[in-house]
Amino acid sequence: MTALGRAELTLLVRNRTALFVALLMPVAMVVPLRSTLDRFDLAGTGVTVGGALLTGAIGLVLILVVYLNLTSAFVARREELVLKRLRTGEVSDLEVLAGTALPAAALALVQCALIVVAGAAFLGTGAPPRPELLLAGVLLGTVLMTALAAATSAITRTVESSQITTMPLFLVTAAGSGLFVPLDLLPERIASVCELLPMTGAVRLVEAGLLGGAGAADWAGAALSALAWTVISVFAVRRWFRWEPRR
Structure with a gap:
């Protein structure tokens, strides 16, 4: 998995489009996100502008860095017969998928950590009151986006069409x-x-971790929802994921 992850990281660095989506798109999307939040009256909701901004930024990182990048990566490796060749070796299917996802997942985790630090430094949000919920949300979101990317690649014929799917x-x-x-x-x-x-x-x-105040029933329901969608996505991957191109 380490060797696969290192190879995927090298390919990610060489792909300027993928690197732009991974590094700059989340930052660029923060500007319209902030302008959108400024239009709403958050008084009485228990949500602050800073907290909502950090929550949205972390969500954007998960979907842009993990989901979008990995969907095109899975499709590219499939069409180039890389996945088919890897299956003939000693690594398991899970290790092949996890190794491919490793750089994007690690990059997303680093960016999420930087967002929290930047929020505390520039927005005055302070340290997250429930860091364990924040970490759980980020990890569950990363696994879910990875599984959904693999599932989406099954209906994606080319790397270019991944922008549509x-x-x-x-x-x-x-x-x-x-x-x-x-x-x-x-x-x-x-x-x-x-x-x-x-x-x-x-x-x-993630919101509960950043803002606090969520009851046990609220965050437990959110965790069960994320776990349920992860199970559904993993089932879809096991059932429909394609390891070689359509002929």
Whole structure:
């Protein structure tokens, strides 16, 4: 896995488009995220602008750095017959997938840590009151986005078409999982539907870790939602993931 991860990191550094998405896109998206949050009155919701901004930024890192990059990476390695050749060696299928995902996951974790530090330094958010919930949300989100990337690659024919196949989840997550608009500001019926989206559980855990104040029932429900979607995604990968190109 270390050798696979090192090889994937080398390829990521050489791919300027993937590197731009991984390093600069999350930063660039913070500006419209901040302008969106400034339009809402957060008084009485228990959500601060700084906390909402950090929550959205971490969610964007997970979906941009992990999901988008890994979907195209899985498709590229499949079409180049790399995955097929790796399966003929000693490594297991899980190790092949995990090794491919290792650089993106590590980069996402580092960026999330930097976001929390930057928030404390420049936004006055301070240290997270529930760091264990924050860490759980980030780790669950990383695993979930990795599994969803592998599942999405099964319906993606080329690296270029991955920009299309990943767009639905990106748009749904950005609009309904609390990245740009905190769920506490939405009408109750709409919020209850948004709670069922794949990334909402992980984002809720991140929010609880950054802001505190969440009851045990709230963060337990968010964790169960994230775990349920992870199980569903892993099942989809085991059932439909393609190891070689369509002929």
